[in-house]
Amino acid sequence: MGSGILFSYPQLATLAGLQGVIVYAVASAAPILIFAVLTPIIRRKCPEGFVLTEWTRQRYGLVTALYLSALTLLTLFLYMVAELSAIGQVVTALTGLDGLPIVIVEAVVTTIYTSLGGFKISFLTDNIQGAMIVGLIILATITVGVKTEIKPELIESSGLLKSSLVGWQLIYILPVAILTNYFFLANFWLRAFASKTDKDLWIGISISTVFITIVLTLVGVAGLVAAWSGAWPGDPPQDGSIAFFLLLEQLPNWVVGIVLVMAVALSTAAFDSLQSAMVSTASNDLFRNRLNIWFVRGLVVLIIFPVAVIALKAPGILQIYLISDLLSAATIPVLIFGLSDRFYWWRGFEVVVGGLGGILTVFIFGAIYYDSPQKGGELILLQEGLYTGDWGAFGAFVAAPVGGVIWGGIALVGRLGFQYAQAKINGTRFDALDRPLSASIVSEDRDAINPSDTQDEIASAKSTGKFF
Structure with a gap:
C-alpha cells in the first residue's frame, strides 16, 4: 500500500458511498489470496523461478516472456509515478509546501538503500514501516473519532448510505481490475516466492489480507466522515480526492504530523519495493542475470528521473x-x-x-x-x-x-x-x-517451496514452452 490510498479510497467514498468503500476494500485485499493459491502451482512447474515471468518463459517461450516483462516493467513504472505523485500531493495538502523536495528526497534515499541492500533491505524496511503504520493508524483513528463532529442531517442528505449505479458496477470492475493487475506486480511475486513453505505463505497472506481490509476500510470511511462532518465538499466545492485532507484540517496539528509520518512510511515502503522489483525483473528477464547487478541498478536509477518528472505532472x-x-x-x-x-x-x-x-x-x-x-x-x-x-x-x-x-x-x-x-x-x-512429455515438474503432494526434482526433469519441462 502506498500513500495513494489516501486519495483514491476517500474519493471513491464520496462518489459511491459506503457500498463503494466496502467493495473497494474487499476487492483490494481479497485478490492477494491468489498468490497463496498460484505460487505453489508455479513453483512446482518452475522450481528455480522467483517472478511470474520466469514461469512464462518456461511455459510459453522467449517472445511471450519478453511481452509480459514489458507489461510488468510498464506497470511498475506507472506505480512508481503514482507513488511519487501521491506523496508530493500529500505533502502539499497537509503542509501547503511544495511537494517537489520530498519527492526528490524519497527517490534518492530509497534508491541508495535499495541499491546497497537489494530485496532483503526492502523486506526489512517493510516490516519496520509496517509496525510504524499500525501505531499511527490507531492514533489517527482514535483522534478522528474523538475530535470530529458528525452532523446527522448531512448523513441523510448526502445519500452515501444508499446504493448507486457506480457502486453496483464496481462489484465487477474492481475485482477484475485489481486481481489481474496484481499479476504484474513483481514485488508481490518476490515476497510470495520468498516464503519458506506453502503453509507459511498461507499464514502470511491471510494475515495481510485481514490487515489490509481493515486499513483500507478505515481510510475509505474517512471520506464518509469528511462528508458527514461538513469538511467536504467545502466552499468552494473541492474534488473528492482530497476529502481526507479536508477532514484533517479540522483536527489538531499534531494529528496532521502523525498522518504525514504515516504517509511517508507508506510511500517509502511501496516505492522501495517497486524499485527492487524493477531491478529483479530487468536483471532476470532482459539480461538473464548475465549483466552485473550494479549496471542494472544504475539503469533503474536513470529511470527514476523521468518517473519524478512525470509524477509532478501526472493526472x-x-x-x-x-x-x-x-x-x-x-x-x-x-x-x-x-x-x-x-x-x-x-x-x-x-x-x-x-x-x-x-x-x-x-x-x-x-x-x-x-x-x-x-x-x-x-x-x-x-x-x-x-x-x-x-x-x-x-x-x-x-x-x-x-x-x-x-x-x-x-x-x-x-x-x-x-x-x-x-x-x-x-x-x-x-x-x-x-501432449508434451512433461507438463509438470513437481507432484502435487510435495511442498512447492522445496521440491527435490532432478535437473533432467527441469530441463525437460523447459523444452515444453513454445511460442507457436
Whole structure:
C-alpha cells in the first residue's frame, strides 16, 4: 500500500458511498489470496523461478516472456509515478509546501538503500514501516473519532448510505481490475516466492489480507466522515480526492504530523519495493542475470528521473492505476490458461494476440458505444475515470478480458489451421496437438517451496514452452 490510498479510497467514498468503500476494500485485499493459491502451482512447474515471468518463459517461450516483462516493467513504472505523485500531493495538502523536495528526497534515499541492500533491505524496511503504520493508524483513528463532529442531517442528505449505479458496477470492475493487475506486480511475486513453505505463505497472506481490509476500510470511511462532518465538499466545492485532507484540517496539528509520518512510511515502503522489483525483473528477464547487478541498478536509477518528472505532472492517481488495470485485464486471462495441464495446446502466440486483441476490443467497444473513434481511444486511457455515470468504464473492463479470450481463440484456430496446412503440404505428421512429455515438474503432494526434482526433469519441462 502506498500513500495513494489516501486519495483514491476517500474519493471513491464520496462518489459511491459506503457500498463503494466496502467493495473497494474487499476487492483490494481479497485478490492477494491468489498468490497463496498460484505460487505453489508455479513453483512446482518452475522450481528455480522467483517472478511470474520466469514461469512464462518456461511455459510459453522467449517472445511471450519478453511481452509480459514489458507489461510488468510498464506497470511498475506507472506505480512508481503514482507513488511519487501521491506523496508530493500529500505533502502539499497537509503542509501547503511544495511537494517537489520530498519527492526528490524519497527517490534518492530509497534508491541508495535499495541499491546497497537489494530485496532483503526492502523486506526489512517493510516490516519496520509496517509496525510504524499500525501505531499511527490507531492514533489517527482514535483522534478522528474523538475530535470530529458528525452532523446527522448531512448523513441523510448526502445519500452515501444508499446504493448507486457506480457502486453496483464496481462489484465487477474492481475485482477484475485489481486481481489481474496484481499479476504484474513483481514485488508481490518476490515476497510470495520468498516464503519458506506453502503453509507459511498461507499464514502470511491471510494475515495481510485481514490487515489490509481493515486499513483500507478505515481510510475509505474517512471520506464518509469528511462528508458527514461538513469538511467536504467545502466552499468552494473541492474534488473528492482530497476529502481526507479536508477532514484533517479540522483536527489538531499534531494529528496532521502523525498522518504525514504515516504517509511517508507508506510511500517509502511501496516505492522501495517497486524499485527492487524493477531491478529483479530487468536483471532476470532482459539480461538473464548475465549483466552485473550494479549496471542494472544504475539503469533503474536513470529511470527514476523521468518517473519524478512525470509524477509532478501526472493526472489523478486513480487514473494511473486504471490504465495498468486495463492492460492486465486483457492479458492475464489468456496467460493463466497455461497453468492447467489440460490446456497444454495453448501457446504464447495466443497469449500475445489475445492480450493485444483485448485492448483493441476496448477501442472497438468505445468507438461503437460513444459513436466516436476518438472516444474509443480515450476509453483505453480511461480519461473519464470510473464515475462517468454511464456504462463506458464497465464495458471496457468487460471488453478487455472477454475480447482477449476471443482473440486468443481466433489466434489458436489460425495457428492450428496454418500448421495443419503446412503439415499437409510438407507431407509430415500434424503434431501441434500432441501432449508434451512433461507438463509438470513437481507432484502435487510435495511442498512447492522445496521440491527435490532432478535437473533432467527441469530441463525437460523447459523444452515444453513454445511460442507457436
